[in-house]
Amino acid sequence: MKDIVWGQILSIEVDEIDDDHRKLVNIFNILNHAVMEGESPDYLAAVLAELVNCTVWHFSHEERLMLKYGYEGIEEHKAVHLELVKGAKELQEKILQADKTIADEDIEYLERWLTEHILTDDMRLGAYLSQVM
Ligand SMILES: [Fe+2]
Numbered sequence: 067m068k069d070i071v072w073g074q075i076l077s078i079e080v081d082e083i084d085d086d087h088r089k090l091v092n093i094f095n096i097l098n099h100a101v102m103e104g105e106s107p108d109y110l111a112a113v114l115a116e117l118v119n120c121t122v123w124h125f126s127h128e129e130r131l132m133l134k135y136g137y138e139g140i141e142e143h144k145a146v147h148l149e150l151v152k153g154a155k156e157l158q159e160k161i162l163q164a165d166k167t168i169a170d171e172d173i174e175y176l177e178r179w180l181t182e183h184i185l186t187d188d189m190r191l192g193a194y195l196s197q198v199m
């Protein structure tokens with residue numbers, strides 16, 4: 067699996083959110099490398115926990131900005147965040163309990179999980195925030 071390369075295409079034109087997204091992309095890439103290099107299950111679980119925890123924090127950050135700047139789509143966006151966290155936690159459970167390895171399909175899932183939300187819901191949020199912040 068290739069790394070996610072940060073670039074203009076992922077920018078939502080709001081620096082403080084882009085900074086978070088860049089951080090999440092970095093952790094994803096660390097995880098991807100850890101899988102390719104055959105790191106131990108404990109290490110993989112630790113990196114995945116870092117990614118999930120950082121994402122939960124990042125979602126609170128976005129939700130605070132939505133509140134502060136009166137974003138109309140807040141409820142829908144929060145619902146998507148909830149689903150994304152649920153998906154990641156299910157994957158975490160699966161990895162901890164079952165095979166203790168992260169398969170290619172899990173990495174592909176996480177890649178979509180990370181980028182599709184940025185490219186759709188976050189992009190709409192960015193278009194709004196960059197007007198009002
Ligand atoms: Fe985001």
Ligand SMILES: [Fe+2]
Binds near residue numbers: 188
């Ligand atoms: Fe978001």
